[in-house]
Amino acid sequence: MGPEAMGLTVVNFSWExxxxxxxxxCGxxxxxLFTNTKMDLGxxxxxxxxxxxxxYLAAVAANPNDPQVIAxxxxxxxxIFPSSTSATAAFALHTVVSKRRPRRTPRRQT
Structure with missing residues (x-):
């Protein structure tokens, strides 16, 4: 992700x-997570x-109590928690709205 994924820039910075x-x-x-879903964030x-x-993982393994790691x-x-709760709320709203819509059923041919 980001501009370096397309080879536009050179990445010369650290995880900090x-x-x-x-x-x-952090994982x-x-x-x-939401790629190719209705809630795609881009x-x-x-x-x-x-x-x-x-x-970053090497720094965590070396010193998990490092202030930078904790930050x-x-x-x-x-x-992550606010975005996951807002996504959950949006999914729940989408489910409620879709249940309210009358289902279209094909008409019987007689």
Whole structure:
């Protein structure tokens, strides 16, 4: 995801940079999670690079109490929970609306 996916830019920053997707580093980006669904969020504007994720996981393994690691995890939790609850609410609303609509049935030919 992001401009580096198309080869437009060179990625020379670390996982601590704001351009790195915190949700991707922690495992779940909603932009990827809801791809090809009715709730598609589009392309994530932040960077999804395996190198950054590998560096982040190495930093977590080396020192899970590092303030930077904790800050990234906290930001991920603050981002993912509201988006998941709003998506759940939107799915529930879609289900209610679709149940209210009368179903179209084909007419019998006699």
């Amino acid at each position: 940079d704001e351009r790195a997707c915190r949700n991707f580093l 779940t980006c909603p932009h990827i 392309i994530c504007p932040k960077s999804h690079t395996e190198r950054l994720k590998t560096e 990234v995890q906290r930001e991920h939790e603050q981002n």
